[in-house]
Amino acid sequence: MKDSPVDAAPANDLQEPNEAATKAAVFCAAERLFALHGFQNVSVRDITADAGVNLASVNYHFGSKDALLFEIFRRRTAELNRERARMLHEATDRHQGKPPVRDILEALFAPPLRWATPENDRRISVQFIIRSRSEGTEEMREALTKDVSHLARFADALIAACPGLPRETAYWRLHFCLGMVHNNRFAEFDRLHVLSDGATREGDIEALLKRMLDFAEAGFLA
Amino acid sequence: MKDSPVDAAPANDLQEPNEAATKAAVFCAAERLFALHGFQNVSVRDITADAGVNLASVNYHFGSKDALLFEIFRRRTAELNRERARMLHEATDRHQGKPPVRDILEALFAPPLRWATPENDRRISVQFIIRSRSEGTEEMREALTKDVSHLARFADALIAACPGLPRETAYWRLHFCLGMVHNNRFAEFDRLHVLSDGATREGDIEALLKRMLDFAEAGFLA
């Protein structure tokens, strides 16, 4: 967009050797812009301009635009999965190896919701992850489809917590719960806000978590 | 858009006058390719090649790529909303103006699910609509956010069906139900299939509808 071809730079006598800072700036700018505007709608130029670094930085530090986005994706999903696994582990310990449905669902819901707290830096990461589910590259979608080991632990826990429930039904209900989580996008919140004429405030994350747990727990025990 | 009345009718001896067929072919090819591969990943060249028409057809018949996709979006969402409204109306008639939660939710869930029946032509339309929620143009998203009149009727019906429930809670639970619907994408079905080791078959739509209703009804009445 902006081009200042003529007088580029005065004598660049003191260079900024801060490689890590440049890489981090690119990483954060890319995550934010992609989360806000979509993967295909953000160019490498947009990212480097926003980060205040030169155009070649993306390729130098990450190899390519796709590789950059895949690295963001891998890091964020790994963090999310780790936090969910930790909470599930704690719930298992609290209940002698057999946590109830509500505690399992809390381990599934709470991490992405707590990240979404208004003042939280990771708020944007949640939107990035949700977006990559539908807009990601083939590589991302393949990783999502194949790496279900993390979800399998939740499925196993839910099946154990619902002895009378057919396995198949438990899987479907887990699928429904994930749908509830993935629908927490900015655009959907906005739409709900319009529909309810302002009665729904997504800023109160703990209240939203309780609402989701009430709904999903009842659905699971139906 | 259409104006060719004036300089009418040179001898149309050799030409293919099948305007409607060309336009329909473009429409269907675009809908299918976008539903399968995403909006930004499909070029006008892909669409016209798939439809077997020439490259200029899209601009001639629809004005632009964006206008074409917006027209698909408008037609399909209108059809879906009409079908949902009809079912809600029928449920209201059946129950003297006060349909129960399950019947309201069935009017919300059944149309997109029945479209998704394997042999149904509209199967692809559902995927298109779901995708346009997150990948659509600014114009589409604005239309989605602002046109909530169709959803308002569902919200009103649900509020009436749950006298003790705070309005705010009803709106949130409707939001959760919509999340369940929007999660019915091919990629998510595939993931669930892997997770459950083949135990979940999304082909049986009526069974899936019953599962969704069981879950959502219990959640709504919690």
Next chain:
DNA sequence: GTCTATAGATGGATAGAC
């Protein structure tokens, strides 16, 4: 390591023949 300049590829749109 950082930056500029540019190569190389692609895609949306359109002019003009028929």
Next chain:
DNA sequence: GTCTATCCATCTATAGAC
């Protein structure tokens, strides 16, 4: 109305100066 050929904008990636 249909089609080909082409224009022009934009993007990713990279070569090479410093």
